[in-house]
Amino acid sequence: xxPHSLILAAAGAGTASNGAGAGHDPxxxxxxLLVALFVMFAAAKVFAEIFERLRQPAVVGEILAGVLIGPxxxxxxxxxxxxxxxxxxxxILLMFSVGLETEPRAIFxxxxxxxxxxxxxxVLPFVLGAGAxxxxxxxxxxxxxxVPAIFIGVAMVATSVGITxxxxxxxxxxxxxxxxxxLAAAVIDDILALLVLSAVSxxxxxxxxxxxxxxxxxxxxxxxxxIVTAGTRAMKIAAPKIGRLRQRDPLFAFALALCLGLxxxxxxxxxxxxxxxxxxxxxxxxxxxxxxxxHKSEALVQLFLPFFLVGIGMQLKLDxxxxxxxxxxxxxxxxxxxxxxxxxxxxxxxGLGRRAAxxxxxxxxxxxxxxxxxxxxxxxxxxxxxxxxxSALFMAIATTLIAPPFLRRLFAGESSAPTNAPDxxxxxxDPIDIQ
Amino acid sequence: xxPHSLILAAAGAGTASNGAGAGHDPxxxxxxLLVALFVMFAAAKVFAEIFERLRQPAVVGEILAGVLIGPxxxxxxxxxxxxxxxxxxxxILLMFSVGLETEPRAIFxxxxxxxxxxxxxxVLPFVLGAGAxxxxxxxxxxxxxxVPAIFIGVAMVATSVGITxxxxxxxxxxxxxxxxxxLAAAVIDDILALLVLSAVSxxxxxxxxxxxxxxxxxxxxxxxxxIVTAGTRAMKIAAPKIGRLRQRDPLFAFALALCLGLxxxxxxxxxxxxxxxxxxxxxxxxxxxxxxxxHKSEALVQLFLPFFLVGIGMQLKLDxxxxxxxxxxxxxxxxxxxxxxxxxxxxxxxGLGRRAAxxxxxxxxxxxxxxxxxxxxxxxxxxxxxxxxxSALFMAIATTLIAPPFLRRLFAGESSAPTNAPDxxxxxxDPIDIQ
Numbered sequence: 001x002x003p004h005s006l007i008l009a010a011a012g013a014g015t016a017s018n019g020a021g022a023g024h025d026p027x028x029x030x031x032x033l034l035v036a037l038f039v040m041f042a043a044a045k046v047f048a049e050i051f052e053r054l055r056q057p058a059v060v061g062e063i064l065a066g067v068l069i070g071p072x073x074x075x076x077x078x079x080x081x082x083x084x085x086x087x088x089x090x091x092i093l094l095m096f097s098v099g100l101e102t103e104p105r106a107i108f109x110x111x112x113x114x115x116x117x118x119x120x121x122x123v124l125p126f127v128l129g130a131g132a133x134x135x136x137x138x139x140x141x142x143x144x145x146x147v148p149a150i151f152i153g154v155a156m157v158a159t160s161v162g163i164t165x166x167x168x169x170x171x172x173x174x175x176x177x178x179x180x181x182x183l184a185a186a187v188i189d190d191i192l193a194l195l196v197l198s199a200v201s202x203x204x205x206x207x208x209x210x211x212x213x214x215x216x217x218x219x220x221x222x223x224x225x226x227i228v229t230a231g232t233r234a235m236k237i238a239a240p241k242i243g244r245l246r247q248r249d250p251l252f253a254f255a256l257a258l259c260l261g262l263x264x265x266x267x268x269x270x271x272x273x274x275x276x277x278x279x280x281x282x283x284x285x286x287x288x289x290x291x292x293x294x295h296k297s298e299a300l301v302q303l304f305l306p307f308f309l310v311g312i313g314m315q316l317k318l319d320x321x322x323x324x325x326x327x328x329x330x331x332x333x334x335x336x337x338x339x340x341x342x343x344x345x346x347x348x349x350x351g352l353g354r355r356a357a358x359x360x361x362x363x364x365x366x367x368x369x370x371x372x373x374x375x376x377x378x379x380x381x382x383x384x385x386x387x388x389x390x391s392a393l394f395m396a397i398a399t400t401l402i403a404p405p406f407l408r409r410l411f412a413g414e415s416s417a418p419t420n421a422p423d424x425x426x427x428x429x430d431p432i433d434i435q
Numbered sequence: 436x437x438p439h440s441l442i443l444a445a446a447g448a449g450t451a452s453n454g455a456g457a458g459h460d461p462x463x464x465x466x467x468l469l470v471a472l473f474v475m476f477a478a479a480k481v482f483a484e485i486f487e488r489l490r491q492p493a494v495v496g497e498i499l500a501g502v503l504i505g506p507x508x509x510x511x512x513x514x515x516x517x518x519x520x521x522x523x524x525x526x527i528l529l530m531f532s533v534g535l536e537t538e539p540r541a542i543f544x545x546x547x548x549x550x551x552x553x554x555x556x557x558v559l560p561f562v563l564g565a566g567a568x569x570x571x572x573x574x575x576x577x578x579x580x581x582v583p584a585i586f587i588g589v590a591m592v593a594t595s596v597g598i599t600x601x602x603x604x605x606x607x608x609x610x611x612x613x614x615x616x617x618l619a620a621a622v623i624d625d626i627l628a629l630l631v632l633s634a635v636s637x638x639x640x641x642x643x644x645x646x647x648x649x650x651x652x653x654x655x656x657x658x659x660x661x662i663v664t665a666g667t668r669a670m671k672i673a674a675p676k677i678g679r680l681r682q683r684d685p686l687f688a689f690a691l692a693l694c695l696g697l698x699x700x701x702x703x704x705x706x707x708x709x710x711x712x713x714x715x716x717x718x719x720x721x722x723x724x725x726x727x728x729x730h731k732s733e734a735l736v737q738l739f740l741p742f743f744l745v746g747i748g749m750q751l752k753l754d755x756x757x758x759x760x761x762x763x764x765x766x767x768x769x770x771x772x773x774x775x776x777x778x779x780x781x782x783x784x785x786g787l788g789r790r791a792a793x794x795x796x797x798x799x800x801x802x803x804x805x806x807x808x809x810x811x812x813x814x815x816x817x818x819x820x821x822x823x824x825x826s827a828l829f830m831a832i833a834t835t836l837i838a839p840p841f842l843r844r845l846f847a848g849e850s851s852a853p854t855n856a857p858d859x860x861x862x863x864x865d866p867i868d869i870q
Binding site: 026029030031033034035037038041042045048049052053058081082085086088089170245246247248249250252253254256257260261263264267268273295296297299300302303373376377 | 461464465466468469470472473476477480483484487488493516517520521523524605680681682683684685687688689691692695696698699702703708730731732734735737738808811812
């Protein structure tokens, strides 16, 4: 229902006092939604403009816009089910459009390197984060610090690939070799993080169920493999038929349905909805209509991505930082979160040369919404106290703000290979052998 | 925050039982959102396809898709804050894109006729609806039927212009003279309905405040007049400067911010958010970049309109129709709702010839979300009982389903004048003098 408002606006004032509803005022809810829509979008675009003029990445500006308008500073808008719905739609559309620019072949060719990047990028941050929490357990007055430390480790693990993807898309570098490795590593990273969390959650509650974890692993890997192989082939056959349907722009409608459908399937299986959306985009990536699809989904991303980015900034909480040891922990976790992914990337991708290895490592640094969700889970389970929760939130948001400027510098001057021309993309400016 | 899910998916199963949160399971909520997104979108597109093949309007198919998947039949998805958020976004984007195709001049030139259509289209349905309810008060066992009857009358009043706009846009007829009269009348209709409801709500609660109603009227009329006149001129000056901003596609970003900002302002003033969005589109309608804007907002509409249309169908409730008198009331209200708008349009626009007058009258028939919201308000205020509420809902949805096929027939064979060429649009196939 479109909550057409003339009515409630008129009635709201007169009847708020004796409304018989379940304690909620639909007019006020509608205004709150429209305030969130306008303020989040306008703030994002104003900050994007400022940051572009400062030659800084627009995504950083948009996240900081969220810090400013959110509870941490001005409190004009706070996170709600409505803003989270819009944010979810935004990042799903983003990863779908990134998928559209990513040919499966281009991902396969970097599989081995990506696997190394993902594995080391999970092990190192986990060990560093858990270790640092254990070392600081004394001054933070943690009793029984082991399980909380493990949770902090998990919050350090998974990459928020959306941020990096957006920075590289803004630079027109999605078909760059390092970008392809980052995207492939992020898919593997997501599956591995799912398994790590399965194990750790069991640890924190009623024991680790290895059979279930194995089944989850098999399902997740099978899902990805099936879509990347059979899905791509099926699309080649289906697309011309879909184009002949009667409704307006049937291929775009089908593409969006596929995006939402695979996002749902991925979520049910246990990997992230955005991975499903990314895979949906990828199966459509070498269709002949793909440029039209990209153009249209770019419009969708332009409207909805701000809600995702601003939404990340809106999560920041500052009140726990009155305790100086919490500040220390937050900063230490942030530094280790950066170093862990950076070292992981550099070790795993050292064969590609120092610059590419740095690019890849830095591309995995942002923790964004993934770190935030783990932290919230730990807080809900009462494994993390306010201080640890606040520190993990800070780490997630700080890594997301730190990476983009470095990425811009590390990728500056790289050839922006023509999008979706994998053969051309293999010819890098740096004379590096591929794999 | 994008609620990245790998984490909660993994943890959900293990921890649902002892989660310390406020009784809500974020993973389940995310799955519910994704189910709603996918099922609503896919059902809408499948039904749109079926209806196109039956040579029926796609919008009817999409609303019926909502009846099917909603609580009335299959109950796969029910209305929630998330689906209402998406629906609201969908209809705002729809009316923005309709505004983009509507030049202010084209609206001004039909102002007088539109005023007559709006006034008669409010008076007749109100009188008919209230009268019918009073006549059926006996068999329906209503004590004190006057205030409920007045509320039913109000629910019959306001047009849901989105439906008609979509049908005409699908036929490429938005610049047709009758379409322009319908759009202008819908804006006036919305303001008048606001005032009627202000008065009636006062009646139902703590007395009618005429001063407040007068102030609301002045504010609403002033808002519309200011935007249509000064807003359009301001945009002519501002647009070239906006185009020079640094961020990606600055004019589109600005257009969306304007759309959301005016939607918010309109809602605060008390007229509908969609009127604000429509006016925002109109101020941008004769910009040189407008074709680019239309192409992009069309992509937005394609993704989000289904949530609005399916959302209307999802509101239908069938359980009250076990009482045969309720069936009678629902059918009578539906017939009178159609006749009231049709007669109103025909009386006010009789100077344009029978066919144009029928087109305009039928264009005002759909009550859609507006009727639904009034009905819900009456139900919340305990002015309407279950039976009257169910009947008003039925009327709102039935009128919305009835109008599009007739509109298609009434407009069949009309010249599809080139969009946004008001001079060309004045030359109709039928040799009718304009005003």
